[in-house]
Every structure is written in structure tokens, then in C-alpha cells.
Amino acid sequence: xxxxxxxxxxxxxxxxxxxxLAGKLVPVFGLAAALLAAAGLWVGFFVAPTDAQQxxxxxxxxxxxxxxxxxxxxxxxxxFWAALGLAxxxxxxxxxxTALAPTGALFxxxxxxTGSLWGKPTWGTYWVWDARLTSExxxxxxxxxxxxxxxxxxxxxxxxxxxAVLAIVGVVNIPIIYFSVQWWNTLHQGASVSLKSAPTMxxxxxxxxxxxxxxxxxxxxxxxxxxxxxxxxxxxx
Amino acid sequence: MSEFLAMGGYxxxxxxxxxxxxxxxxxxxxxxxxxxxxxETPS
Numbered sequence: 001x002x003x004x005x006x007x008x009x010x011x012x013x014x015x016x017x018x019x020x021l022a023g024k025l026v027p028v029f030g031l032a033a034a035l036l037a038a039a040g041l042w043v044g045f046f047v048a049p050t051d052a053q054q055x056x057x058x059x060x061x062x063x064x065x066x067x068x069x070x071x072x073x074x075x076x077x078x079x080f081w082a083a084l085g086l087a088x089x090x091x092x093x094x095x096x097x098t099a100l101a102p103t104g105a106l107f108x109x110x111x112x113x114t115g116s117l118w119g120k121p122t123w124g125t126y127w128v129w130d131a132r133l134t135s136e137x138x139x140x141x142x143x144x145x146x147x148x149x150x151x152x153x154x155x156x157x158x159x160x161x162x163x164a165v166l167a168i169v170g171v172v173n174i175p176i177i178y179f180s181v182q183w184w185n186t187l188h189q190g191a192s193v194s195l196k197s198a199p200t201m202x203x204x205x206x207x208x209x210x211x212x213x214x215x216x217x218x219x220x221x222x223x224x225x226x227x228x229x230x231x232x233x234x235x236x237x
Numbered sequence: 238m239s240e241f242l243a244m245g246g247y248x249x250x251x252x253x254x255x256x257x258x259x260x261x262x263x264x265x266x267x268x269x270x271x272x273x274x275x276x277e278t279p280s
Binding site for chain 2: 050055056057059060063064102106109110113117120121219229230
């Protein structure tokens with residue numbers, strides 16, 4: 001990082017300067033989310049073919065997989081901000097972590113809910129205590145625990161530090177979720193998409209899934225920015 | 238249209254997933270909008 005860009009980075013690390021920038025970015029990310037979701041749903045329902053084994057039930061994939069990805073990704077970003085705040089004592093970092101938690105919890109719940117509704121027709125049960133499902137449920141409890149802990153502490157700076165410790169310890173659960181289908185014999189299927197090999201599904205199914213993943217990503221950025229602006233105001237910055 | 242809505246007999250599972258997802262995301266947007274408005278100060 002050059003000195004100039006480093007200075008710019010730290011300039012925006014101050015809540016007062018970040019606040020108007022976040023306000024300008026919200027409509028951009030919001031619009032991107034809407035357009036990507038429209039494209040993703042169109043591909044998911046009208047372009048992607050019916051699955052030979054699962055019929056139309058598989059179309060849950062277009063929200064289930066992106067939501068599950070976001071649930072893990074948001075946690076990593078949240079823990080990153082929390083760690084940054086703990087290390088450098090920057091106020092905005094803690095606020096970013098706080099702003100991400102409810103959206104992360106929401107996507108975790110959506111991943112569990114849609115997984116449950118997908119499990120019934122394909123596995124014959126809404127729920128099973130296998131490694132993937134259980135570790136994802138623990139992720140939901142980590143988010144809720146983080147939010148409850150922060151809500152229980154009046155001093156926001158102390159709440160940030162306490163939450164940060166919880167968030168960082170909880171990171172250990174993310175690789176457990178991700179690799180659970182390899183480490184344990186689970187009912188949940190393995191990854192159909194990986195960085196190492198071509199996806200094992202029709203191209204249009206993959207396209208719909210990626211479009212929805214980007215839509216959820218842009219949505220998460222937009223709502224997190226709105227929430228961090230609320231937090232900046234509420235803390236009287 | 239009705240064939241589309243029937244989702245090959247999986248309507249409850251597919252629309253139950255999409256419906257709850259959309260409702261929750263819409264709820265988050267509405268709650269955040271209210272929270273933003275609550276302490277909007279003319280600047």
C-alpha cells in the first residue's frame with residue numbers, strides 16, 4: 001500500500017468520513033442486488049432445466065447454496081472487522097462487525113430453513129443431526145450469541161471488545177462447516193462447486209446460483225452499510 | 238401458469254423456501270428503514 005492510499009484508507013476508517021461515503025454506496029449496492037436477483041431468478045426458474053432426479057424441488061438450490069455461502073462469508077468478514085478493531089482499537093471496525101451480525105444470522109436461518117424444506121422431499125426428513133446441519137445451526141447460535149452479548153453490555157466500546165473475542169473464537173466453526181461433508185459421513189451431499197474442478201451441474205443451474213450468490217452479496221453490503229450508518233448516529237459519532 | 242405454480246408437486250417446498258426468504262429480507266429492509274428514519278436529523 002502506498003502512503004497516499006494508506007492515508008486514504010485511514011481517512012475513511014473514521015466514522016465521520018465513512019458516514020457520507022456509505023450513504024452514497026447504499027443505492028449502488030441495492031440496485032446491483034435487485035438486478036442480479038432478477039437475472040438469477042429468471043435463469044433459475046425459466047432457463048435452468050428440470051432436474052432428472054429431483055424434479056422441480058432442486059430449484060431451492062438457487063437460494064439455499066448462496067444463503068449458506070453468505071452465512072459463512074459474512075461471519076468471516078465480521079470476525080475480520082472484529083479482530084481489526086481489537087488490534088488497532090479503531091471505532092469503525094467494531095461498528096462494522098455489529099452491523100454485519102443480524103444479516104449473517106438471517107442468511108444462516110435462510111440456509112437452514114431452505115435446507116430443511118429441501119431435505120423433506122429428497123431425504124424424507126426436515127431435520128437430521130448430521131455434521132453439516134449441526135455445525136450450521138451452531139453458526140446461527142454464534143451470531144445470536146454475538147448479538148446478545150453486545151446487547152447486554154452498555155458501553156459500546158466494551159461491547160465491541162467482548163463481541164470481538166466471541167467472533168474470533170467462533171471462526172473455528174467455519175472450516176468445520178465447510179469440510180464437514182468430507183470429514184464425516186453425512187447425509188448432506190458434498191460440494192458441487194469448488195475452486196479446483198468444474199462444477200458438477202448444468203451450466204444454466206450454475207449460472208443461476210452464481211447470480212443469486214452475487215445478489216445476496218450485494219444485498220448484504222447494502223443493508224450492512226445502512227445499519228452501520230444507524231450505529232454511527234446512535235453512538236453519537 | 239398453474240403448472241408453474243405447482244412446481245411438479247413440490248410447491249410447498251419450493252415456494253415455502255422462496256416465500257420465507259423474500260419475507261425475511263423484506264422485513265430486514267423495512268426494519269432498517271424505520272431505524273434510519275427514527276433518528277434522522279436535518280443536517
